[in-house]
Amino acid sequence: MTAAANQSGRRPTTSRRLERAGIRDVAAAAGVSITTVSDALNGKGRLPDETRSRVREVAERLGYRPSAAARTLRTGRSGLIGLTVTTYGEEPFTFTEFAYFAEMARAATSAALGRGYALVVLPASSRHDVWGNIALDGTVVIDPPDQDPLVSELYRSGVPVVSDGKPGNCPVTAWVDNDHEAAVLGILDHLSEAGARRIGLLTGTSTDTYTRLSTEAYLGWCAKVGQEPVYETYPAHDPAAGAVAADRLLARPDRPDAVYGLFDPNGTDLLAAARRYGLRVPDDLLLVCCSESDVYATTEPPITTLSLKPRRIGTTVVNLLIDAIEGVDSGTGVDIARLFPPRFRTAGTGPPPGTLMPTELIVRASSQRRSPRTTVSPPRLPGEV
Amino acid sequence: MTAAANQSGRRPTTSRRLERAGIRDVAAAAGVSITTVSDALNGKGRLPDETRSRVREVAERLGYRPSAAARTLRTGRSGLIGLTVTTYGEEPFTFTEFAYFAEMARAATSAALGRGYALVVLPASSRHDVWGNIALDGTVVIDPPDQDPLVSELYRSGVPVVSDGKPGNCPVTAWVDNDHEAAVLGILDHLSEAGARRIGLLTGTSTDTYTRLSTEAYLGWCAKVGQEPVYETYPAHDPAAGAVAADRLLARPDRPDAVYGLFDPNGTDLLAAARRYGLRVPDDLLLVCCSESDVYATTEPPITTLSLKPRRIGTTVVNLLIDAIEGVDSGTGVDIARLFPPRFRTAGTGPPPGTLMPTELIVRASSQRRSPRTTVSPPRLPGEV
DNA sequence: CACTCGTGGAGAAACGTATCTCCGAGGGCT
DNA sequence: AGCCCTCGGAGATACGTTTCTCCACGAGTG
Numbered sequence: 100m101t102a103a104a105n106q107s108g109r110r111p112t113t114s115r116r117l118e119r120a121g122i123r124d125v126a127a128a129a130g131v132s133i134t135t136v137s138d139a140l141n142g143k144g145r146l147p148d149e150t151r152s153r154v155r156e157v158a159e160r161l162g163y164r165p166s167a168a169a170r171t172l173r174t175g176r177s178g179l180i181g182l183t184v185t186t187y188g189e190e191p192f193t194f195t196e197f198a199y200f201a202e203m204a205r206a207a208t209s210a211a212l213g214r215g216y217a218l219v220v221l222p223a224s225s226r227h228d229v230w231g232n233i234a235l236d237g238t239v240v241i242d243p244p245d246q247d248p249l250v251s252e253l254y255r256s257g258v259p260v261v262s263d264g265k266p267g268n269c270p271v272t273a274w275v276d277n278d279h280e281a282a283v284l285g286i287l288d289h290l291s292e293a294g295a296r297r298i299g300l301l302t303g304t305s306t307d308t309y310t311r312l313s314t315e316a317y318l319g320w321c322a323k324v325g326q327e328p329v330y331e332t333y334p335a336h337d338p339a340a341g342a343v344a345a346d347r348l349l350a351r352p353d354r355p356d357a358v359y360g361l362f363d364p365n366g367t368d369l370l371a372a373a374r375r376y377g378l379r380v381p382d383d384l385l386l387v388c389c390s391e392s393d394v395y396a397t398t399e400p401p402i403t404t405l406s407l408k409p410r411r412i413g414t415t416v417v418n419l420l421i422d423a424i425e426g427v428d429s430g431t432g433v434d435i436a437r438l439f440p441p442r443f444r445t446a447g448t449g450p451p452p453g454t455l456m457p458t459e460l461i462v463r464a465s466s467q468r469r470s471p472r473t474t475v476s477p478p479r480l481p482g483e484v
Numbered sequence: 485m486t487a488a489a490n491q492s493g494r495r496p497t498t499s500r501r502l503e504r505a506g507i508r509d510v511a512a513a514a515g516v517s518i519t520t521v522s523d524a525l526n527g528k529g530r531l532p533d534e535t536r537s538r539v540r541e542v543a544e545r546l547g548y549r550p551s552a553a554a555r556t557l558r559t560g561r562s563g564l565i566g567l568t569v570t571t572y573g574e575e576p577f578t579f580t581e582f583a584y585f586a587e588m589a590r591a592a593t594s595a596a597l598g599r600g601y602a603l604v605v606l607p608a609s610s611r612h613d614v615w616g617n618i619a620l621d622g623t624v625v626i627d628p629p630d631q632d633p634l635v636s637e638l639y640r641s642g643v644p645v646v647s648d649g650k651p652g653n654c655p656v657t658a659w660v661d662n663d664h665e666a667a668v669l670g671i672l673d674h675l676s677e678a679g680a681r682r683i684g685l686l687t688g689t690s691t692d693t694y695t696r697l698s699t700e701a702y703l704g705w706c707a708k709v710g711q712e713p714v715y716e717t718y719p720a721h722d723p724a725a726g727a728v729a730a731d732r733l734l735a736r737p738d739r740p741d742a743v744y745g746l747f748d749p750n751g752t753d754l755l756a757a758a759r760r761y762g763l764r765v766p767d768d769l770l771l772v773c774c775s776e777s778d779v780y781a782t783t784e785p786p787i788t789t790l791s792l793k794p795r796r797i798g799t800t801v802v803n804l805l806i807d808a809i810e811g812v813d814s815g816t817g818v819d820i821a822r823l824f825p826p827r828f829r830t831a832g833t834g835p836p837p838g839t840l841m842p843t844e845l846i847v848r849a850s851s852q853r854r855s856p857r858t859t860v861s862p863p864r865l866p867g868e869v
Numbered sequence: 870c871a872c873t874c875g876t877g878g879a880g881a882a883a884c885g886t887a888t889c890t891c892c893g894a895g896g897g898c899t
Numbered sequence: 900a901g902c903c904c905t906c907g908g909a910g911a912t913a914c915g916t917t918t919c920t921c922c923a924c925g926a927g928t929g
Contacts, residue, residue, distance in 0.1 A: 119641065121885055132909045137887060144888095145906065164641060167619040168556040169885035172914050177553065178617045179604070201586055208605050215612035217604050219564070220593050227600035232563045234552040256504065256549060394779055506915060517879045522917060529918095530876065554915035557884050 120161040129157040140165070171234050180211050180420060181230075181238035183221045183249070197363050198391035199409045200241070203263065206413030207239060214421050223249055237261070237420045242307045243269050261420040263412055264308045265453055272423045274453045275416045277407050279309060282458040283316035283359070286387050286405060289460060290357040294468045295385050297326060299348050299355030301365050303335035310335070313361055329355045335362050345372040349384075357385035357466075366395050366402045386465040401463035411456055419454070505546040514542040525550070556619050565596050565805060566615075566623035568606045568634070582748050583776035584794045585626070588648065591798030592624060599806050608634055622646070622805045627692045628654050646805040648797055649693045650838055657808045659838045660801045662792045664694060667843040668701035668744070671772050671790060674845065675742040679853045680770050682711060684733050684740030686750050688720035695720070698746055714740045720747050730757040734769075742770035742851075751780050751787045771850040786848035796841055804839070 126133045131154060138144030139154035171177040182204060208218045216236070221229060230249075237259040243250050245267035253260050254270045262269065265276040290298050300317045303310040314330070321328045329351065333344035345368040348358060360369055366388035370380060378384045380400055387403045388395070395402040511518045516539060523529030524539035556562045567589060593603045601621070606614060615634075622644040628635050630652035638645050644657040651659055675683050685702045688695040699715070706713045714736065718729035730753040733743060745754055751773035755765060763769045765785055772788045773780070780787040 122887095123885080133886085134888080134910080135908060138908090141887085144908085147907075150907080162640070164616055166557070166885050167617050168553055168560075168562065169914090170617070170887075171553040171619070172551070172557050172916085173885080173887045175553075175914080178614070212607055212610050212612075212614060215614060215617070217606060217614050217618055219602050219604050221602060222597055225597050227597075229563070229597060229600060229602050231549055232552050232555070232600070233602055234556070255547070507917095508915080518916085519880080519918080520878060523878090526917085529878085532877075535877080551915050554884090555917075557886090558915080558917045560884080 120163045122163070122165065125154065125158045125161055125163050128161060129154050176424075177234035177236055178216050179233065179235050180216050180218050180417065181221050181233070181235045182207060182218050182241070183223055183238065184241040199363065199407060202391055203241070203409035203413040206410040207417045208413075210414040210417040211421070214418075216417075216421060218417075237272075237424045239263065239416050239420055240269075240271070242309065243267075243271070244305075244307060245269070259420060259423040261416050261423065263416050265312075266451070267306075267308065271451050273419050273451050275412055275419065276308065276453065276455060277412070277458050278455045279312040279458075280316040282405055282407075282460075283313050284320055285458075285460060286359050287317070287320050289403075289462070290359070290385050290387065290466060291324075293357070293381070293385055293466055295355075295357030297329060297353065297355045297357070299351075299358040300328070300330035301341075301344060301348055301358060301360040301362070301369065301388075302330055302332050303361060304332045305335055310361065317359075327353065329353055338364055341365060342368045342371065345369045346375070349373060349376050349378065356383070358387070360386075360388035363388070363390040363392060366390055366404065367398065370398060370402065381465050381468060385468070387460075396463065400465050403463045403466035404461050406459045406461055408456065408459055415454060415456065505548045507548070507550065510539065510543045510546055510548050513546060514539050561809075562619035562621050563601050564618065564620050565601050565603050565802065566606050566618070566620045567592060567603050567626070568608055568623065569626040584748065584792060587776055588626070588794035588798040591795040592802045595799040595802040596806070599803070601802075601806060603802075622657075622809045624648065624801050624805055625654075625656070627694065628652075628656070629690075629692060630654070644805060644808040646801050646808065648801050650697075651836070652691075652693065656836050658804050658836050660797055660804060661693065661838065661840060662797070662843050663840045664697040664843075665701040667790055667792075667845075668698050669705055670843075670845060671744050672702070672705050674788075674847070675744070675770050675772065675851060676709075678742070678766070678770055678851055680740075680742030682714060682738065682740045682742070684736075684743040685713070685715035686726075686729060686733055686743060686745040686747070686754065686773075687715055687717050688746060689717045690720055695746065702744075712738065714738055723749055726750060727753045727756065730754045731760070734758060734761050734763065741768070743772075745771075745773035748773070748775040748777060751775055751789065752783065755783060755787065766850050766853060770853070772845075781848065785850050788848045788851035789846050791844045791846055793841065793844055800839060800841065 122133055122136050126136045129136065131139075131150070134144070135146065135150065136154050136158070139146055139151045140158060142151075167177075184200065204218075204220070211218045218239075219233060219235070221233075235258055238253055238261075240247070240250055240260055240262045242264040243262050243266050247266075247269050250260055250262070250266070250269040250271060254272075259272040260269075262271045262274040263276070265274050287298055300314065302314050302317075317330065318328055320326075329348070331344045331348040333340040335341075341362065341364050345360070345365065348355070349369075349372045358369055360366060366386065369384075369386055369388065373380050373384050373386070380386050380402075387405065389405040389407065391406055391409055392404075395404050507518055507521050511521045514521065516524075516535070519529070520531065520535065521539050521543070524531055524536045525543060527536075552562075569585065589603075589605070596603045603624075604618060604620070606618075620643055623638055623646075625632070625635055625645055625647045627649040628647050628651050632651075632654050635645055635647070635651070635654040635656060639655045639657075645654075647654065647656045647659040648661070649659065650661040672683055685699070687699050687702075702715065703713055705711075714733070716729045716733040718725040720726075726747065726749050730745070730750060733740070734754070734757045743754055745751060751771065754769075754771055754773065758765050758769050758771070765771050765787075772790065774790040774792065776791055776794055777789075780789050
């Protein structure tokens with residue numbers, strides 16, 4: 100083996116530490132060329148099965164593991180996909196803080212792995228330039244703000260970017276988002292049907308697409324049905340502010356008789372606020388909030404939630420991204436037409452193709468006037484089954 | 485520029501597509517050698533500040549981004565750390581399913597990023613060999629089972645491995661774990677002091693360290709105080725089985741008057757089972773379960789939980805791993821003595837160094853006989869703030 | 870004057886793979 | 900007999916860094 104290695108003209112160093120076997124060593128041991136080894140292991144080239152299996156066996160015996168770094172350098176593919184959330188905060192890294200992110204990230208990871216890619220979770224910015232140190236085939240960006248410099252930088256360096264959340268003004272390869280307008284309108288209609296006369300909204304101050312589109316849909320609906328808008332805003336990343344805003348909303352003189360909260364904790368906050376003001380849910384106040392958490396199935400009363408189906412989003416985003424990565428290939432650009440079937444594409448010329456995904460309203464007691472008699476805090480009597 | 489590139493003797497191809505600027509291009513544009521560029525950008529070598537800044541400026545102007553792949557190939561460092569959970573299931577990828585994993589992974593990610601590394605979440609196994617395709621500087625393994633082939637393989641190929649959970653028979657570089665024995669004994673004592681006469685245990689069937697050590701501690705305690713063990717086991721990854729096991733435990737003729745549940749959902753399951761059997765908590769049944777979820781702060785009654793402090797674990801694991809990675813350096817092995825101060829090392833000769841971290845018992849109403857009168861569902865009176 | 874020594878920097882060898890090009894040897898066909 | 904075609908495989912190059920080695924040169928120094 101040493102002879103073979105030297106014969107191939109390298110490792111002139113005297114101190115032969117134990118090193119991982121390279122493709123050269125396999126070639127020498129199998130008595131073939133490097134090309135043959137590469138072809139045999141990767142199933143390329145034209146080789147008789149006998150040679151192929153022999154090479155494979157030798158490689159196995161030597162414990163040969165191809166160097167991912169070398170392969171990446173050569174092929175330009177790393178099999179790595181970045182996942183980042185840019186909007187919410189910097190360091191504390193709110194990932195998995197909200198159930199939405201956790202679910203979405205999990206689905207994305209699974210989808211990526213299913214296609215042979217791995218996910219790297221990255222912050223929008225960090226002290227060390229981690230981004231520059233990692234070879235990424237593409238990036239998934241969650242909720243990019245307008246003019247996100249990170250996205251622009253990535254796009255400029257040729258890395259495909261697919262965003263979760265319709266991008267405001269970022270040049271992304273593609274995007275996926277829920278149909279927020281339809282979702283909000285659906286909820287408002289649902290609440291109206293349940294008897295709501297004045298529907299309030301608990302929304303955020305940030306400018307991300309979700310907040311913006313949802314709020315706009317609400318305002319538009321108000322204008323259409325002739326209701327005066329009743330809403331409170333707060334910085335969505337501040338949990339304490341949410342409770343305060345919920346309180347404010349219910350303290351208004353024009354107190355709504357139904358509220359939709361855009362963020363996950365709004366449900367409990369609104370419920371608590373309602374209790375403070377002596378409002379019974381759903382009798383005096385109808386409640387819906389957007390959340391992926393199943394704790395709302397067991398609150399008192401259970402709260403109707405809007406699910407954004409983060410699993411579907413995560414899966415779709417990753418698949419779109421990988422399609423783009425593998426489509427870039429040798430051509431000068433992406434064959435977008437093939438990647439995104441028209442049925443899912445928004446009409447338009449220049450802007451990147453987007454996919455709108457439906458949401459799901461999980462109707463529970465909190466938004467039904469005539470609900471199966473959910474008593475407020477039923478004190479179950481000690482007794483038998 | 486093209487002239488410069490050709491002058492350096494490459495790119496004989498006629499079709500000059502737009503390519504990312506390489507270090508050569510920067511060198512040519514700045515009128516220095518490649519070495520100088522590399523040194524200037526990496527702050528190595530001996531260069532006058534003037535040269536350094538000039539090179540930096542040229543690189544900036546050209547939008548030069550060093551190739552992570554090439555750097556990795558050359559240096560043998562990728563800046564990537566694998567994170568994997570081997571025990572629980574295969575495909576569904578239970579990550580972030582339990583709050584423990586989510587918290588731990590988040591802390592690990594943060595800690596890694598803080599030191600310039602990124603985390604890659606990987607499954608114990610997948611169809612595509614993702615492991616082989618990624619250059620990993622090290623790996624964090626959560627709860628490795630005995631004789632984990634993955635860990636062995638990693639260790640054999642020289643990748644440092646630090647495990648969360650004391651490894652049974654795996655050759656890891658280091659490990660971190662909670663002091664499960666102390667935790668269980670503490671809980672049992674706590675329950676005894678609260679008046680428990682017969683303490684039951686809800687535990688798992690799997691052989692991971694956590695389950696094993698906890699169960700052994702329980703059995704040992706029973707033997708010591710002379711109580712007959714009362715416990716039920718179930719496959720921890722099956723949520724439905726947990727409810728059934730909880731029911732079994734409370735249906736026994738030798739029904740315990742206090743129960744400790746080893747897994748996150750046990751609290752709600754036990755609570756539900758207690759209701760079914762008409763047992764009041766904590767009056768008829770004391771309850772403690774191990775969980776990171778804060779829903780137990782708002783259950784009826786609030787349930788005492790044991791927190792494994794996953795954030796601390798995640799941070800420690802990653803720091804230990806990076807210490808090992810950066811300690812391996814050029815020497816033949818790790819300078820372990822320097823990395824792990826004696827105060828945290830378990831005594832022993834051969835086995836890998838381990839760190840035991842404390843847990844925290846969050847005492848709530850469910851484990852206190854004389855609790856501050858937590859009324860069942862206090863109906864707050866309608867009124868003002 | 871010969872010498873060392875520090876400064877600033879250039880050259881070139883890896884790192885380990887994938888792949889493009891090319892080549893020899895048979896074998897069948899005309 | 901000459902020619903082409905396919906099979907099986909070898910050689911060499913490029914991917915883009917980092918880093919080891921070495922060199923030129925000017926200034927002190929004995």
